[in-house]
Amino acid sequence: MPTIKDVALRAGVSVTTVSHVVNRTRTVSAEGRARVEDAIRALGYVPSAVARSLKSNSTRTLGMLIPNSSNPYFAEIVRVVEDRCFxxxxxxxxxxxxxxxQRQGVYLQxxxxxxxxxxIVVSSGGDASLPALLAGLRMPTVLVDREVEDPACDLVETAHMQGGLLATRHLLSLGHRRIACIGGPAxxxxxxxxxxxxxxxxxxxxxPVxxxxxxxxxxxxxQGGYEAMHAILRSADRPSAVFVGNDLMAMGALRAAHECGLRVPDDLSLVGFDDIELSAYASPPLTTVAQPKARIGALxxxxxxxxxxxxRLIGRKVLLQPELRVRDSTARFGLPIPPTARA
Structure with missing residues (x-):
């Protein structure tokens, strides 16, 4: 692999001159810059990111921690973050x-x-050591989705309680009174x-509950939604509607309802949370609370x-409002609606 000395030798200039061209740290004559750039292209020289970071005190690299790469909600946010970074x-x-x-702590180091x-951190649940770890890193940090008790960090998240209100009020407006909830991890x-x-x-x-x-x-x-829904449907007084804490669990809940011979929404209404892309392609398309994922990632x-x-030197908190996306998994209680009429 060619080195900076090889570039200098081919271009007929000093190593210092090559460094100034690569790092843009000092003006180099047009002729000298052209010779260096020609030598770089001819040799296929790639500057050392580590060496450049030591000189500039910047690697032009950001880190991001997420708790579950298989969850489309996080994947959709990551895509926005990566595009914005690039x-x-x-x-x-x-x-x-x-x-x-434990894995979170290792990755931070x-x-x-x-x-x-x-x-950028979407924290793992139940990690009491995270505030101390973040304070020890002494670097700019933005928390997403899950708040941590650290006033030095910025935070951007959705108003989760407001989302639960939107989902349940929607079901109540349709005449449902016995409304169950499948929440996430306690x-x-x-x-x-x-x-x-x-x-x-x-x-x-x-x-009141x-x-x-x-x-x-x-x-x-x-799987979590699937198992919880089966448990709900085995209860003596099953609900007419269920608010499910995220769309992935709602997908499992839909399957469980189907296996029990129930039609959604004629026999049971379902509302999810997140509005992942797949929710619009469920059968039936899922009514859900939409988190503004593009806005979260960009912010x-x-x-x-x-x-x-x-x-800015002090942290700030941005609380974004969710929206209800009404699709075909909810219907008025006691009044089955033909599929053609639900659109």
Missing amino acids: GAGYTLVLCNTDDEP VLAQRRIDGL GLVPSEQRIEGWRLALAEAGH AGGTLLWHGGFTP AVDMLLERIDGQ
């Missing part, structure tokens, strides 16, 4: 923590060793906030670059 001249290093606090310029803040929205909407309508027969938990996966990058450029 457009700003940055490379993105992505790490999947698989919701494991790895990213720090790579001298990244900033970090203790995970976004899941608990969505559940709280469900509780609040029922209480507002005069149907009594006992634990209407609340179930899953693992934010199709996360923009806020991080502001901090890297020194435009």
Whole structure:
């Protein structure tokens, strides 16, 4: 592999001159720059990113941690983040923590060793050590979706409780009164906030949740929704509608309802959360609470670059509002609607 010395020898200039051309640190004559650039192309020389970062104190690289790379919700946000980074001249290093606090800690150390310029984190649930880890890194950080008690970090997230309210109020407006909820993992803040929205909407309508027969938990996966829905349908007094904590669980819940001989929405109405691309192609297409994923991803990058450029020194919180996407998985209680009329 050619070195900077090889480039200097071929171009007939000093190593220092080659360095100034590569790093744009000092003006070089047009003739000298042309000779260096010709030598770089001829030799196929690739400057060392590590060496350049040591001189400029910047690697033009950002890191991102997500808890589940198989969840389309995170994949759709990552795509926006990567596009935004690329457009700003940055490379993105992505790490999947698989919701494991230990793996999250290891990846944070790895990213720090790579001298990244900033970090976007969707935290793993239940990691009490994360605030201390982030404080120890001393780098610009933006949190997405899941809040961490660290005032130095920026945060961009959806109003999860408001989303739970929207979903449940929609079902109430259709005449449903016995509305179950399949929440995500117990203790995970976004899941608990969505559940709280469900509780609040029922209480507002005069149907407060009594006992634990209407609340179930899953693992934010199709299997989690599938198992929870089967448990709900085995109960003595099954609901007429279910608010499901994310779209992946709703997909599993749809299958469970089908296996039990129920038609959605004629026999059972379902509302999901996230509005992943696949939700519009479910059978039936899924009514869901849409998170503004494109806005979340773009804001996360923009806020991080502001901090890297020194435009802001204190953290700020941006709370985005969700929207309800009404499709074919919900219908008026007790009044089956022909498929042609639901559109």
